[in-house]
Amino acid sequence: xxxxxxxxxxxxxxxxxxxxxxxxxxxxxxxxxxxxxxxxxxxxxxxxxxxxxxxxxxxxxxxxxxxxxxxxxxxxxxxxxxxxxxxxxxxxxxxxxxxxxxxxxxxxxxxxxxxxxxxxxxxxxxxxxxxxxxxxxxxxxxxxxxxxxxxxxxxxxxxxxxxxxxxxxxxxxxxxxxxxxxxxxxxxxxxxxxxxxxxxxxxxxxxxxxxxxxxxxxxxxxxxxxxxxxxxxxxxxxxxxxxxxxxxxxxxxxxxxxxxxxxxxxxxxxxxxxxxxxxxxxxxxxxxxxxxxxxxxxxxxxxxxx
Amino acid sequence: xxxxxxxxxxxxxxxxxxxxxxxxxxxxxxxxxxxxxxxxxxxxxxxxxxxxxxxxxxxxxxxxxxxxxxxxxxxxxxxxxxxxxxxxxxxxxxxxxxxxxxxxxxxxxxxxxxxxxxxxxxxxxxxxxxxxxxxxxxxxxxxxxxxxxxxxxxxxxxxxxxxxxxxxxxxxxxxxxxxxxxxxxxxxxxxxxxxxxxxxxxxxxxxxxxxxxxxxxxxxxxxxxxxxxxxxxxxxxxxxxxxxxxxxxxxxxxxxxxxxxxxxxxxxxxxxxxxxxxxxxxxxxxxxxxxxxxxxxxxxxxxxxxxxx
Numbered sequence: 001x002x003x004x005x006x007x008x009x010x011x012x013x014x015x016x017x018x019x020x021x022x023x024x025x026x027x028x029x030x031x032x033x034x035x036x037x038x039x040x041x042x043x044x045x046x047x048x049x050x051x052x053x054x055x056x057x058x059x060x061x062x063x064x065x066x067x068x069x070x071x072x073x074x075x076x077x078x079x080x081x082x083x084x085x086x087x088x089x090x091x092x093x094x095x096x097x098x099x100x101x102x103x104x105x106x107x108x109x110x111x112x113x114x115x116x117x118x119x120x121x122x123x124x125x126x127x128x129x130x131x132x133x134x135x136x137x138x139x140x141x142x143x144x145x146x147x148x149x150x151x152x153x154x155x156x157x158x159x160x161x162x163x164x165x166x167x168x169x170x171x172x173x174x175x176x177x178x179x180x181x182x183x184x185x186x187x188x189x190x191x192x193x194x195x196x197x198x199x200x201x202x203x204x205x206x207x208x209x210x211x212x213x214x215x216x217x218x219x220x221x222x223x224x225x226x227x228x229x230x231x232x233x234x235x236x237x238x239x240x241x242x243x244x245x246x247x248x249x250x251x252x253x254x255x256x257x258x259x260x261x262x263x264x265x266x267x268x269x270x271x272x273x274x275x276x277x278x279x280x281x282x283x284x285x286x287x288x289x290x291x292x293x294x295x296x297x298x299x300x301x302x303x304x305x306x
Numbered sequence: 307x308x309x310x311x312x313x314x315x316x317x318x319x320x321x322x323x324x325x326x327x328x329x330x331x332x333x334x335x336x337x338x339x340x341x342x343x344x345x346x347x348x349x350x351x352x353x354x355x356x357x358x359x360x361x362x363x364x365x366x367x368x369x370x371x372x373x374x375x376x377x378x379x380x381x382x383x384x385x386x387x388x389x390x391x392x393x394x395x396x397x398x399x400x401x402x403x404x405x406x407x408x409x410x411x412x413x414x415x416x417x418x419x420x421x422x423x424x425x426x427x428x429x430x431x432x433x434x435x436x437x438x439x440x441x442x443x444x445x446x447x448x449x450x451x452x453x454x455x456x457x458x459x460x461x462x463x464x465x466x467x468x469x470x471x472x473x474x475x476x477x478x479x480x481x482x483x484x485x486x487x488x489x490x491x492x493x494x495x496x497x498x499x500x501x502x503x504x505x506x507x508x509x510x511x512x513x514x515x516x517x518x519x520x521x522x523x524x525x526x527x528x529x530x531x532x533x534x535x536x537x538x539x540x541x542x543x544x545x546x547x548x549x550x551x552x553x554x555x556x557x558x559x560x561x562x563x564x565x566x567x568x569x570x571x572x573x574x575x576x577x578x579x580x581x582x583x584x585x586x587x588x589x590x591x592x593x594x595x596x597x598x599x600x601x602x603x604x605x606x607x608x609x610x611x612x613x614x615x
Contacts, residue, residue, distance in 0.1 A: 026406035029399070036394050043435065105390035108451070111354050112407045113379045 020118060027114070027122020034126040038092055039133055061141050070148030075240045077145055078166040081138045082232055085131070085174040086206070090198040092130060093181040095191040096123045097282070102191060116282040120182065120275060127178045135171055142167065162239040165260040169239070172267035173232040177202065179274035186281040206231065230266060235259045307331055308353075308459055308490055312362035315348050315514075322348045324514035325362060330492070330507065332458070335485040337505035337522075338494040339606055345514040346494040347387065350461045353492070354384040366459055380408065383452025387464040389444045393437040397428060397447060400436055401454055408455030422450040426480065442473030449480065460484060460491045466500065478504055498602045508602060512610045522602065529605045532557055535569040535578065537585060538594035543567050546590050553581060565593075 022028075041048050065072055097120075100106040109119055146163055180201070185194045210231055238259040308330040315323040323345040330336055340346045351357040353364045355375040363370055369377040392400060401419045410418055423429045426446040431439060439447060445465065452460055462481070466474045474497075482504040484491055495501050501508065502522055510518040510525070518525045539546045543561045550559035555573030562568045571578065582595045 026403060029395075029403045029406070032399070033392070033394055042394075043437075103390060103392075104386070104388045105392060107356055107386055108384070108390050108404075109407075111356055111379055111382070111384045112404070113376045113409065114407050 020115070021121045022125065025118045025122050025125075027118050028125060030122050030126025031129040034092070034130040035133075038130050058137065058141075062144065065141055065145050065148065068148075070145070070150070072145055073149060073240070074142045074145040074163045075166050075236060077138075077142045078163065078170050079233060079236050079240075081135070081142070082170040082173060082236065085134070085170065086177050086202055087199070088134070089127065089131070089174055089177040090181045090195055090202070093123075093127045093178055094185055094195040094198060096127070096182055097185040097278075098188055098191050098194050099185075101189070117279050119282065120186075120279045124178065124182060124275060127182075128175070131171075131174060131178065135167075135174075139167070162260075165264075166236050166239045169232055169235050169260060169263045169267075172264045172271070176267040176271045176274070179271040179278070183274045183278045183281070186278045206233065210234075230263070232263065232267075235263045308364065308366050310349075310353065310362075310364045313349060313352055313359050313364060314361045315345075315352060315357060316360045321514055323352070323359075326511070326514075326516045327362075328509060328516065328519050330459075330490045332488045332490060333485055334507050335481060335491045335493065335505045337501035337508040337602075338492055338511065339496075339498060339501065339508060339602065340494070340511035341610065344511045346511055347463055348514075349511070350384075350463050350492060350494060353459075354382060354461050355379055356384075380455065381458050383455070383457035383460045385448050385452050385460070385462045385465055387467060389448055391436045391444055391447065393435070395436055396432075397423070397434055397436060397439070398432050400447065401450060404451050405454040410455055418454055422453045425453065425483075426450040427476070442469050442476075445469060445473065445477065446480075449477070453484075458489060460489055462491065462493045464494055464496070466495055466497055474500065498606055502602045510606055510609060517609050518605070526602065526605050529608055532570050532572045534598040535571050535581070536562075536594065536596050536598055537567045537569060537582075537592060539565050539567065539585070540591040540593060541565075542590065546585060549584070549588060549590075550581065553584065556581070 036042060037044075037047065039051070041051060095102070097106075100109065142163065146160065177198075181194070181198045184197045184201075185191075188194050188197060310326060310328050312325040312327050313323055314321070314325045326345075326349055328336075338346050338349070348357065352359045353366075353371065355371050355378055359371070363372055364378075365371075366378050366381050369381065371378050395403070398419055401422065402415055405415045405418055406412075419432075420429070423432055426449055428443060428446055428450060431443060431447075436444070436447065445468075449462075449465070452462075465481070466477055469477060478500060481491055481493060485504070485506070493501065493505065506521060508518070508520070508522050508525055509516050518529065520528075537546065537550070543565045547559045547561050547567045550556050550567065550569055555571055555577050557570040557572060559567055559569045569581070571581075573581075578597070582592065585592050585595075
């Protein structure tokens with residue numbers, strides 16, 4: 001009886017949360033803004049040129065896939081998608097919050113009867129909507145590549161389960177990059193700083209550190225893989241190898257429990273943590289003056305000095 | 307009704323606002339006057355729940371900015387001294403967005419948007435992109451945004467800055483109309499004669515302290531108990547000044563330029579008439595005898611020193 005009551009209460013709370021943050025969240029207008037800014041031809045010539053370029057590359061890719069007749073494995077495309085999305089997400093989202101501060105429209109949101117969670121989730125959903133459209137368009141060449149590779153003996157990267165798992169890893173990692181970009185955008189004072197910090201962090205975590213580990217632990221495969229367990233490209237690479245017909249299935253490092261689903265779960269959990277952190281970061285506009293809060297001792301020092 | 311009680315704001319040892327108190331009734335248009343850095347914007351931002359006061363509070367229609375900020379936000383329209391507009395949305399979308407934020411029911415939004423656009427004379431720009439609007443239009447759009455949820459208090463921080471004379475006149479008329487609609491309006495501005503035109507209450511702030519508060523006429527009278535008269539005579543203005551200086555109710559009379567005599571006078575209208583009669587009777591050929599109205603600018607210059615925080 002008590003269990004049923006608490007379950008009903010929990011469900012009601014979830015419904016309220018979903019209504020506030022998603023269904024009735026006025027910040028959902030961000031979806032329209034993202035669509036207009038990045039996915040439609042409009043008054044901005046830079047957007048128009050970029051969009052035209054993306055379309056040309058996209059249709060060229062499809063033509064190349066058809067011409068290659070199934071010799072390009074779909075997981076290779078998933079890897080490419082991951083790289084592109086990891087760069088596109090910061091480019092699209094870096095000014096989500098800091099841009100509002102620069103434009104000075106931030107005050108207008110803070111003075112409105114809207115919660116910080118609604119602001120952050122609304123902006124996040126705007127980015128996700130753009131991402132979902134992009135991933136839908138990317139899914140077409142990936143599916144085409146998989147279809148064309150049917151019955152062909154490729155070196156790897158063409159098994160359906162691995163492709164789906166790879167796609168999930170790629171998307172969940174992109175969501176994590178979006179959440180990370182939002183967090184940085186909430187904590188810095190200038191848009192270009194947000195972009196620089198986000199791209200710099202990605203470079204360090206996806207490029208420099210793996211290269212460093214690889215060099216330091218050269219020859220120690222287990223050690224290297226353990227340290228790079230969270231790396232999305234490592235996970236995709238393992239899935240790629242797993243789909244190879246030449247793969248030794250007795251290799252203990254090939255467990256599905258190590259690559260694929262755990263990454264999706266970890267990236268999703270980290271995304272939730274970062275969104276929560278972003279919400280927590282947004283305090284009174286007073287922070288515009290000195291946004292990154294100083295330590296208590298530094299504040300005391302400043303006061304006594306004054 | 308708005309009650310501001312001993313509102314105070316300190317920033318790391320610097321006192322930006324020093325215990326300001328005042329109250330406003332529905333329909334009051336309150337002109338907030340002060341030099342740059344005097345504490346006007348800080349006060350307005352505290353009432354708008356954007357800044358947390360160090361001490362003191364403001365209560366709007368029974369809701370306290372400390373204990374019920376969300377309810378206060380529903381009742382205020384805040385127009386900062388910058389536009390803060392989104393470039394990539396259309397005028398109606400911008401208003402619709404804020405109407406949604408302020409919980410205007412979906413079915414009423416179109417009607418509300420049409421009505422605020424009409425009030426701010428922006429109906430023809432309904433489908434234009436915000437970035438394509440002129441400065442004056444953007445200012446009016448900001449005001450329209452403040453009105454979508456029918457607030458009882460409007461906080462307008464330097465609303466006329468950067469506007470051309472025509473746009474200023476339109477804005478002035480609009481604010482006066484809002485006052486007639488029963489809304490409380492707090493307007494901060496440097497353009498003092500304009501404020502005197504449509505404000506029924508003024509407050510002069512300097513160094514975070516409210517030096518004067520009350521109806522415009524009372525504030526002017528309290529700081530200018532004497533009146534200034536100007537007499538223009540064709541011949542011998544020095545003699546006229548000497549004659550006037552000797553009269554009761556005349557504190558001082560001096561020749562200014564080209565036959566103009568400035569009289570610092572404390573008498574009533576009858577005594578003023580007697581002065582004119584005396585001049586004529588004594589053979590001075592008077593071609594003008596008028597009272598110079600003391601205005602807000604005089605009061606402001608008289609009681610402030612120009613000090614800033």
